[in-house]
Amino acid sequence: YFEITSYFLYVLIFVTAVIGNSIVLFIVQSNPRMRTVTNYFITNLAVGDLMMTLFCVPFTFISMFVLQYWPFGLGMCRLVNYTQAVSVLVSAYTLVAISGDRYIAIMWPLKPRITKTCSKVLIGVVWVIALITAAPIAIFSTLDMPSKWHAVCDLPICKEIWPSKEQESYYTTTLLMTQFVIPLLVLIYTYTRIAIVVWGKRPPGEAENSRDQRMAKSKRK
Template sequence: MVVAIAGNTIVVYVVKSSPRMRSVTNYFIVNLSVGDTLASLICVPFSFVSTLLLRYWPFGGFLCRLVSFWQAVSVIVSAYTMVAISVDRYIAIMSPLRPRMTKKCAKWIIVFLWLTALLTALPIFIVSGVTSPDWWYEKCGRYVCHEQWPKKEYNFIYSVVLMTLQYAIPFFVLVYTYVRIAIVVWGKKPPGEAENTRDQRLAKGKRKVRMRVCACVCEKHCPHR
């Protein structure tokens, strides 16, 4: 947790302190860092203590709602920020003559992502709460934090919708955009004697593709929720 907070704080500081670093892509990266930092501060400590140390929830009903809610928010924000980065790169490479995304547009996209994530995760805040699952917990005055849906059908429908929004759609968009980018980048064959600068740009582009694909894989296999 400390490493995550420190690393993300450094990213935010570097981009904010250097005007040259304030690009559209870096704005999205800062948004990823902010989301991860908030998740580390809000979700990780309480989940670690309750799940691994105590095996029950000692923090009360409000924190139960807040932590469960923010876990879903952080996953949605992270997933769609990565989608925004991939789409921006895809447009830049596949349609280089089209106007690039402006910084103002990127900021509005980030605001939209947060609003969408907050609204999508709102049902979790509403239905989450503390309860005693059996007689032992009740006798000891201990509780667990989980979602308490009025009907199982509602839980199933919301779970399918959330899984689709959190994982399925972002995953397929990321795979499609980065596969297409990889095909274009690796398939470029400069005619004749290639210039060193052009070769360096291509090599740099390939490294970026590899790094972002690895980041996508890690994000999908290490969800917050």
């Protein structure tokens, strides 16, 4: 039952991700009205998700659950691992960019928001940082024979092999910080501040009612 459930979930995730993200890309690109700053960022998220879906999900599924070895060669081993890291970094940094755009709009509503040109530049910076940050994964991904069965049958697996445990530990910690911890802290801060500002504001009608009540009390005194 576990294998059947795993197969079903992988297929479901793959089909849903491809169709859903493709629809997002089509709508934004085909409708000029949808080409806003926020939608540019959402489009970038969709591109990152499609990368993960097309380059990682099927290869991981086949190698881990179906064959239990890596049949696609060294080049695809490096490409798949690298693409997976890049797509996660792109998604994380794009979410940070979206939160920054909303933060500026709420905290300083009278100031100019991020322009379309600026958003495209930010997206380019996101990709450059992601590509550079994930580069060591492509360098140190290789084919390995972890057991006698793999060696005898000449059936390798795809994994990262670093020159030393210290280097691997340093990079893993750095990747954890840049991929998860720092983006999460930024999201928590920006959306917490946004929530405080939005919930702290009274609607115009409610504010006028409170003012009228205070004036009526002062007259009775």
